[in-house]
Amino acid sequence: MNINPSTAPSVPIFDVDLYSDEVMADPYPVYAEMRQAGPIVFIPLYGIYFVTRHELVRYAFSAHQDYCSSRGIGPRDISQTQSLRPPSLLLETDPPAHAKYRSVMMRLLSPAALRRLRAKFEAVADELVERIDGKRSFDAFGELTRPFILNAICDAVGLPKEGRDHMLTYGEVVLNLPGPPNWRVDASLAQARSDGTLEWVDRMMRRQSLARDGLAAELFAAADQGEITEDEASMLVRIFLSASVDSTVYTITNGIKNFIDFPSQWEELVAQPTLAREAFEEVLRYNVSVKTLFRTTTRSVELGGVKLPAGAKVGLGFAAANRDPEKFTDPDRFDVRRRPVGHLAFGTGIHTCVGQMVARMEADILFSRLASRFSRINLTGTPIRKINNALSSWSSLPVEVTPKGAS
Numbered sequence: 001m002n003i004n005p006s007t008a009p010s011v012p013i014f015d016v017d018l019y020s021d022e023v024m025a026d027p028y029p030v031y032a033e034m035r036q037a038g039p040i041v042f043i044p045l046y047g048i049y050f051v052t053r054h055e056l057v058r059y060a061f062s063a064h065q066d067y068c069s070s071r072g073i074g075p076r077d078i079s080q081t082q083s084l085r086p087p088s089l090l091l092e093t094d095p096p097a098h099a100k101y102r103s104v105m106m107r108l109l110s111p112a113a114l115r116r117l118r119a120k121f122e123a124v125a126d127e128l129v130e131r132i133d134g135k136r137s138f139d140a141f142g143e144l145t146r147p148f149i150l151n152a153i154c155d156a157v158g159l160p161k162e163g164r165d166h167m168l169t170y171g172e173v174v175l176n177l178p179g180p181p182n183w184r185v186d187a188s189l190a191q192a193r194s195d196g197t198l199e200w201v202d203r204m205m206r207r208q209s210l211a212r213d214g215l216a217a218e219l220f221a222a223a224d225q226g227e228i229t230e231d232e233a234s235m236l237v238r239i240f241l242s243a244s245v246d247s248t249v250y251t252i253t254n255g256i257k258n259f260i261d262f263p264s265q266w267e268e269l270v271a272q273p274t275l276a277r278e279a280f281e282e283v284l285r286y287n288v289s290v291k292t293l294f295r296t297t298t299r300s301v302e303l304g305g306v307k308l309p310a311g312a313k314v315g316l317g318f319a320a321a322n323r324d325p326e327k328f329t330d331p332d333r334f335d336v337r338r339r340p341v342g343h344l345a346f347g348t349g350i351h352t353c354v355g356q357m358v359a360r361m362e363a364d365i366l367f368s369r370l371a372s373r374f375s376r377i378n379l380t381g382t383p384i385r386k387i388n389n390a391l392s393s394w395s396s397l398p399v400e401v402t403p404k405g406a407s
């Protein structure tokens with residue numbers, strides 16, 4: 001799509017469709033093959049390079065002058081194609097403009113701001129956990145992780161109660177769009193157009209739709225102060241609508257599935273619910289929902305001894321890097337006591353996830369409550385996979401919980 005394979009003769013060629021359902025569902029064996037084949041591989045089907053070694057992924061994330069974001073964080077060069085929406089002021093913006101918007105968002109999500117949000121998030125979790133305790137059998141995605149994250153975030157941002165489900169439909173579009181122009185993009189766009197999601201998002205980006213005491217209102221206050229323009233404030237609200245829900249819901253859902261698959265790890269957490277935060281770091285390392293982001297080379301560069309031309313699309317496989325045996329011992333083992341310092345699930349460098357402390361707080365709240373209350377979580381039916389162009393997780397996880405003290 002972007003580079004002629006003949007420009008990459010010295011790079012191992014991988015005839016793999018990274019976006020097929022099969023690979024998206026479990027990309028780790030392919031990542032391991034790529035890592036063995038060389039520091040960088042070339043995937044002709046999409047005309048992209050792909051990096052799986054921890055050291056190189058970390059380096060490319062940090063070298064933002066050579067690996068830019070403004071040409072898109074997917075395999076398509078957005079400077080060459082028509083885009084449905086204006087580029088993100090953070091994810092798809094390079095310095096110096098990026099720093100201005102980032103500092104506004106960082107202030108909104110500062111540790112002090114999160115301390116204020118925590119009690120509200122806990123109240124949302126308490127109500128849900130109470131409800132599932134009454135039911136015992138439920139869908140861990142539909143009745144727990146999804147309503148928890150959706151309601152906690154929507155309340156924090158200041159979105160009205162009505163229409164919140166549009167967030168996930170919009171998230172689907174946002175996560176499919178940077179991928180290749182496949183049926184997933186068409187299907188999610190058709191859905192978002194037909195059910196009013198795109199109009200809802202446009203409406204929610206306006207000041208008058210939003211609560212006066214939420215995070216969105218703080219963005220418009222920054223506009224009133226002249227720090228950013230009113231349009232920029234709207235665009236930053238759009239970031240909350242697109243970046244704050246899906247990645248977290250689906251990573252936490254992956255975490256619950258891990259606890260089901262590895263009951264001894266759940267037992268560790270039940271014995272010590274304060275491990276919740278640490279356990280989430282291992283979920284992020286082991287199988288974060290979003291697995292890859294792209295950069296575009298701004299000039300001809302060398303990475304891991306391989307020459308890459310200017311304008312090359314380079315996939316930074318951060319989920320692959322998180323299973324690099326050079327970095328993590330026995331990387332395919334899920335171990336809640338591992339303390340996987342240096343995992344790259346939130347990226348690194350100037351674009352490192354601005355909401356990572358929000359995601360950590362959410363997981364801590366939910367996992368610690370579940371572990372304090374339930375000694376076992378078992379599957380009661382067949383889970384349904386969730387796959388789009390950016391992430392893989394579960395859209396249904398039928399489970400049964402056993403309260404502590406019950407046999």
Ligand code: HEM
Pocket residue numbers: 061069073090091092102105239240243244245247248251288289290293344345346347348350351352353354355356358359
């Ligand atoms: C488990 C949950 C999450 C994961 C795995 C995740 C992952 C990431 C990653 C890998 C990046 C780096 C992007 C890049 O380098 O191109 C990123 C950036 C970002 N994330 Fe997250 N994220 C999560 C939760 C959140 C939440 C809860 C929010 C908002 C409240 C958020 C907002 C953002 C924003 C605004 C950026 C762009 C930062 C920039 O470009 O400067 N994320 N995220």
